Amino acid sequence: MPHTPHGQATTPRQLFFQTAEQRTALARQRFFDEGTRPSGLVGEAVIQSWLRCASARQRPGDMVSFEQVTRSRAHASLNRNRQLLQAGNLELTHMEAALAGTDCRVLLTDAQGVVIHATQLPPTSQQPLLKTASRVGVNIAESHIGTNAPGIVVRTGEACTVTGAEHFFQCLQSIHCAAAPIRDIHGQLAGVLDVSIEAGQFHFDAASVVGMYATTIENRLLQLQSVEHLVLHFQASPTLLGTPMEALAGVDASGRVLWLNGAARRLTGCRMEGRHMVDEVFGTTLDRLLALPRQSQVQTQHLPNGLGVWMKGSLTTRDGADFKHGVAVSRSAPPAPVEPLSVATDAPEAQAAPIAAAMDAVGDAVSQATLLDHKQRLIETTLAACGGNIAKAARALGVSRGMLYRRLQKARVPESP
Incomplete structure (x- = not known):
């Protein structure tokens, strides 16, 4: 046993801790009692939160009140x-169903930390803190309830994940x-999705x-916000399209890439710093990408970095019309060649020759069209x-007659000089 210079025995300092709880306890001791930085014992995000x-x-011993705004x-x-x-809406329902066999609760907050959706707890729930926190309007921002x-x-x-004693306030250490x-x-924070449990631990990778x-909610939000944009869906494997791993990009009428989700940034290597056009991000032109919603097959494309991806496109107007339904009837002949895109699957059999001819006419004109021109040409x-x-045209386009009337009238109104 080590001794002081005066021969007095001292307690050896324990260098290694077997559990996360032991490491967190030591971190709290060093931070709150000794005033030293507990680097390596808890995550840097937690340390920064404690500092704030x-x-x-x-003060760690203060009580916390889950107050509604x-x-x-x-x-x-x-x-x-x-x-x-x-x-x-749909994903929260699925998530809560998946967690129904656990004691976990789902919270969705806005960008300021105010709860806008929460799992309803039964009256007999033995989770008093979460029961109070799981209410729409409760502010769970760091400034209100600490770490x-x-x-x-x-x-x-x-x-981020915060467990037990990593919470700044002692009264929240059961969460x-x-x-x-x-x-x-x-690219701004729109909301935060959280899963929490009280008086227990996660028994899965929360x-x-x-x-x-x-990620799935974010992908849906990006598409909802992308009216009047060409939305590209792509991945290195076609089986990943339509999954949370799907890469998405939004393109405006001038061919500028407005946004990329996380998967798209990783695949393209583009970090969206500054203005980027479709040719530099995807290695092709806007008119070729505009042909994607008219294709009933997934296409292949080589990105400028050499990576080959499988790609499809969708185009939704501000009034809710999705023009991929209008072009879906163009099936009497294979799509017009769109190099360097290549057809990945066999084309379906013919169903509507008159509309197919109209779609071919649009295809011939796409190289001259902007995104808005493309939609108007499709209607005409x-x-x-x-x-x-x-009525027949509305059915072919998959929209209502009223919407079609409005778009035609709007197109016929001359612009003010």
Whole structure:
């Protein structure tokens, strides 16, 4: 046993700790009692959060109150985040069903940390803290309840897990939470998805689960926000299209790439710093990409970095019309060649020759068209192929007659000099 110079025995300092709980306890001792930085014992995101809380003169022994924001602010947050809630509607249901056999609760917050969706707990729930927190309008930002996973994501924009004693306030140390960000088409934080459990631990990889659902919600949100944009769907394997691993990109009428989701940035190597056109990101021209919604088959494309991807496109208007339905009837002949894109599967058999002719006419003109021209040409040529019959043309395009009337009237109104 080591001795002091005066011969007094000292307790050996334990250098290694077997459990995360032991490491966190030592981290709290060093940070709160000794005033030293507990690097390596807890994550850097937690340390930074502790520093922010301490700077705000919060004290670990204080009690926390899960207070709701004012009714007007809660109402404003719900209105402001309607698209986020719409994007998450199905996935939140699926996530809660997947977690139904656990004691976990799902929270969705806005970009400021105000809860806009929460799993409803039964009256007999033995989770008093989560029962109080799981209410629409409760502010769980770091400034209100100290260190917690969704609060850290709001501050940093990065996924985070906070377990037990990693919470700044001692009264919250029975909670474990994992959260992930959801971003919009501008790359800004739109919301935070969180899964939490009280008086227990995660018995699965909560960070992976919440990350997968957050990615799916983000992909849906990006597409909802991309009216009047050409949306490209691509991946290195066609089996990944339509999954959370799908790469997505939004292109405007001038051929500028407006946004890329995380998978798309990784595949293209483009970090969206500055203005990027489709030719530099995808190695092809806008007119060739505009042909994708007219194709009934997934296409292949080589990116400028040499990677080959499988790609398809969709085009939705502000009034909700999805023009891929209009072009789906063009099946009497294979699509017009669009180099360097190549057909990946066999074309279906003929179904509607008159509309097919109209689509071919659009295909011939696409090289001259912008994104908006493309949609208007599609309407006009389909209407011509249907002999001017509005009802027939609307059915072919998969839209209502009223919507078609409105678009035709808008196109016929001369612009002011």
